[in-house]
Amino acid sequence: MKALIKKFVQIPGPSGYESQIRDVVRAAVEPYADEVIVDALGNLIVRKGEKGPDGLRVMLSAHLDEIGVIATHVDKNGFIRFTKVGGVFPAYCVGGHVRFLNGTQGVIGLERKKGDIKLPTLEKLYIDVGATSPDDCPVGVGDMAVFEREYMELGSRIVTKALDDRIGVVVLVEALRQLSESGVTSPHELYFVFSAQEEVGTRGAGTSAYRINPDVGLSVDVTTTGDTPKGSKMEVRLGGGPAVKVRDGGMLADPRVVEWMVSTAKAHEIPYQLEILLGGSTDARAIQVTRAGVPAGCLSVPCRYVHSPSEMVDFGDVQHSIQLMVALLSASIPQL
């Protein structure tokens, strides 16, 4: 499974331009799917099973897109100005490596005036691809790039870019595979949505939820932790198991969905944590307010350094997340 994680995170797929990773995910899930479609915004929607007498229409989502940057200007010396795609922190950019969708690589530089000690802003950054003028620059206005950083394993920890949310994608792909290979038939009609454009405002989740019109929605995304030096005051920590999201900046999770997740974790003796995130949001918030409303929640994989090129998760948490997801989908949902 680590090979799958490494493969998925390396494929560039910034918001709006997810097709390369979508094709790879589609190939991975097609053997287990009853129906596969790609919709108007580029969401990959996979249906498995029919609704049994005890079942519901369940929508799961993990987003395909990662944060990135987009070129706004190539100056007379071939340096590229850019703006962000999704939540990019300028401080994480300085000295970073990027790769444009056309393969061009570059390094992010910073305008530096003597004595300047303030944190950089996007306007003071530029990308250097080794060009000397607009004529020999292989990048133009509107071209997108993603951050590059190598994949590392540090004991049970995995460090790489784009764990947000390729790790969620892996959780869903593995859960689908295990459900299919176990011979257990879920009572539910399951929709696995590998969504587009989450990082720019949960855009794909809203439109795919409208199409599916589910009875319940559950997204899988990363959440931050409180276990780093002078970090935020959060209970969630690496190694504590999957986090059951109670609330974040965009959503108050449905208490019945929270209870479904907690009681299932307890029944299967899977470690879990309760998550309250002060900021942020996930696909679940868009699903919750679709049409006439949907009970929604989120299973979070704890992650340090979110939205940096060196995001870190614990492999044990990932395995427990998959285990919990399989358990959730294998049985009826008495809470709803």
Added chain:
Amino acid sequence: MLEIGQKQLELLERLTNASAVSGDEGAVRKIVLEEVTPHSDQVQVDAMGNVLVTCRGDANADGERLKVMLAAHMDEVGFMVTSDEKKGLYRFSCVGGIDPRQLVGKSLWVGSDRVPGVIGAKPIHLTKREERENAISLDSLRIDIGPESDSKIKVGDTATFATKFARLGKSIRAKALDDRFGVATLIELVKHAPQNIDLLAAFTVQEEVGLRGAGVAAYTFNPDLGFALDCTHARDFLPWDEEDENASYNTRLGAGPAIYVADARTLSDPRLITHLVSTAQDLEIPYQLRQPGGGGTDAGAIHRQRAGVPSVTVSVPARYLHTAASLARLADWEAALALMHAALSRLTPDILESERSYCG
């Protein structure tokens, strides 16, 4: 190719001289209805005041036609009277994004009778030094229509800048080019609707306060594709004080219609960007790519409606948007109309055969 002649200029003049602040779009709606009704299969005004126009095309060999929605917003940024201080003085707020620093001394038309007024501030010899060092806040400004006026201006009335349309050689100077350019272009497209598509024209309301009309219109139309026709900033004058290159021009005057790749609300569908760019290149119509980032158009609401709609925006570049007077080049508007008409005429259902993808 469609061209801009005297009739089109006169239409733009009528449109820009009309006052239609967000939520109060009646004056422009009236012009739109007069212009489009003889050329449409169906016209309706919906609950929010959007004008929804359907021009059905001919069936193709397979009987399919793309349902293509085009949106142009009727509303402009402006002002609303918030309290009556008597003697012809009124407090007011802004409707839509207006920089309060450029309001003092501007002439306005107030209310449905377009009573002339002026925005005034405390006389300078009555100010303290600290007050003069900062920009004048909205709280210190008043609309003054004169004490003798027995007009019926009341709280809730809207007001706009009192700028009249003028042709300045190759340029146009008017208020509300954002988005009367789009409205005028869409009227022309309705009058010359290509027969290969169902053209669903939405003259929308309340774009400037949050793209509110467009989402509703898209829900009704439920289209296959969406195009927003808008007007966007050209900040292409030389930097005032630096020898640096201007790296944040957004768009440039004279470089043709601006095709959007990304703004703050929409990541344009690459299939539509490619279609527009190849149409422009094939027919040698000038075009530019708007710099990514910031801003939003009706496409922001349209593409997220129902199960999603592939969408893109094409805008006419103009300087000094959201001020008393904007400036644009006639040639850019003409090229925008030509590009849109050609691009629509070349659309086939094949465009949706491929999935939304990165096309290197």
